[in-house]
Amino acid sequence: MNPKLTSICDICITRNLNPEDYANDAVATFAQSLLYTFVGAKKQDQSGFIVKNKKDRKKYEAFLQDYDGNEIARQQIKRSDLNLAVIKSEDGKLNYVPNQGVTFEQNLKEMDLEINFQLNEVDFIDRERIRAKYKYRCQYCGRRGRSVDHKDPVSLSHNNSLDNLTLACAECNRIKSDMPYKLFIQLNDQISEINKKLVKYEDALGTLREEFEHRRRYLAAQVHLKGVINDPELNAIRKQNKSLQDAIDSLQSDYDDLRQTRKTYFDTGWRLARIKENKDII
Known part of the structure; x- marks a missing residue:
């Protein structure tokens, strides 16, 4: 049976929306290149967006990317529960829209999603030691930073030793998330x-x-x-x-x-x- 790709995401499918009513040029092109069946409309209707504000759509997109890239979150929060929380937020039943200016943990809390990040148990003295060692400079991009980062993601390694710690700015720490250290360094060295x-x-x-x-x-x-x-x-x-x-x-x-x-x-x-x-x- 030929695989199918739909024009809408799993959140919209949770809403019982019909993919044939929505267009998605990017997915259509991807499906065509892989010889998959595309289920969706041919012409994009901008009024079809559930979230009308483009900036808010970007915020939801960033929030979902944070979830997809965080092993601890995926272990503790089912995707179906995450989708329902996003739907409540989009519909105004939850008076909060994910904010890229705060941590992923804070966004989860505001979205009524419980998670335990206590795998990251680096004490205050060790954090200050790392900050002093690297003179408050991000070891990935060179900007000012205070975020003590695990080279190998703590969600996978459970390694809080000093050898596994480095200093990052909040932005690099958020981008790296649970990405393997070797891959992040490889990508970072190219830019x-x-x-x-x-x-x-x-x-x-x-x-x-x-x-x-x-x-x-x-x-x-x-x-x-x-x-x-x-x-x-x-x-x-x-x-x-x-x-x-x-x-x-x-x-x-x-x-x-x-x-x-x-x-x-x-x-x-x-x-x-x-x-x-x-x-x-x-």
């Missing part, structure tokens, strides 16, 4: 120039934000001394501050684009590695 750019972006943004904060305090002091709000000199300072803020926003946007591209690179590399190991991918 050393991108990592150097990330460090430059971080340093430049830090310097600009420090300057902006200095100017903001100077403006507040001048307003206090002059006793007025509208003044040619003060307005000139405000104009300079606005230009500086625009420069910061533009640089931050470029920085975020590069970070997202890097994350996609690692996600794709990890996904391809797992597909290569799994002969039966359907």
